[in-house]
Amino acid sequence: MRRKIPSTTALISFEAAARHESFTRAAEELSLTQGAICRQIASLEEFLNVELFRRSRRGVKLTEAGLSYSRRVATQLDAVERDTLSVMGQQGTNVIELAVVPTFGTQWLLPRLKDFQHKHPEVTVNLTNRTRPFLFADTDFDAAIYFGDADWSGTESHRLMGENPMPVCSPALLGNQTHLNASEIAELPLLQQTTRPYAWRQWFNLQHLNIPRDMTGPRYELFSMLAQAAMHDMGVALIPPFLIQRELAEKRLVIANPNALSSIKAYYLMIPERKVESASLKAFRDWLVTQAHRYSLEE
Secondary structure: OOOOOOOOHHHHHHHHHHHHHHHHHHHHHHHHOOHHHHHHHHHHHHHHHHOEEEEEOOEEOOHHHHHHHHHHHHHHHHHHHHHHHHHHHOOOOOOEEEOHHHHHHHHHHHHHHHHHHHHHHOOEEEEEEOOOOHHHHHOOOOOOEEOOOOOOEEEEEEEEEEEOOEEOHHHHHHHHOOOOOOHHHHOOOOEEEEEOOHHHHHHHHOOOOOOOOOOOOEEEEOOHHHHHHHOOOOOOEEHHHHHOHHHHHHOOOEHHHHHHHOOOOOOEEEEHHOOOOOOOHHHHHHHHHHHHHHHHHHH
């Protein structure tokens, strides 16, 4: 069945004319005549059976339908351009599109990625933030690093490391004390992690405490946000130390209590079953699992 799609030339002409609200300026931008732009817009309106511009002696103005359509067309043309540039830039290389939980990607993976590039210069790894599982079939991702229980349909999982978060805060909040006990922490503002809603409850339970307000407090989606809030004296946060090594080394954050929250969940590399035989993914998988194992031995 033939797709119900206008010509690309008509769409490009319309997007330029809509952006400038001028056929003349659109013609100048696209190195066409004004008459050519008028014909492309007219053919598009005929195709859609919708008036996109109101014409007058003073010029043209988008209709409501034209304004709405122009925004959608601009978004789609931008996406096509990005995809085209991406393909042009990938000639002669093997590319891995990796979805990764943000703070893990920036604080742990990126500082080590140069080693992979040195060992496998023929492979390019692109990183995109994703905090929750998704359907690989609906995306361009080749693999994902996420925190969970490895229950992800249609994938092969490789455990990297646990999380083991600890209560951290700013030195100012700690005051003259070396550490705070669980009861003292319970009196402070508790910073919550959106994707770990029961973290504080689980931590207090391990300390044999039942704190009614253990799920109250401002919520942040990323550990990097939690770290910033804690550094600005906004409260105590449960953060894995390996994600804030620099902040701890520079004393911008301190361990408020050395008791860690253990969990059966962990960071996993997830590869869709249809791509497990990819040579590039195999190389990345082997390198990543080795890096995670080395780090676990150093802890």
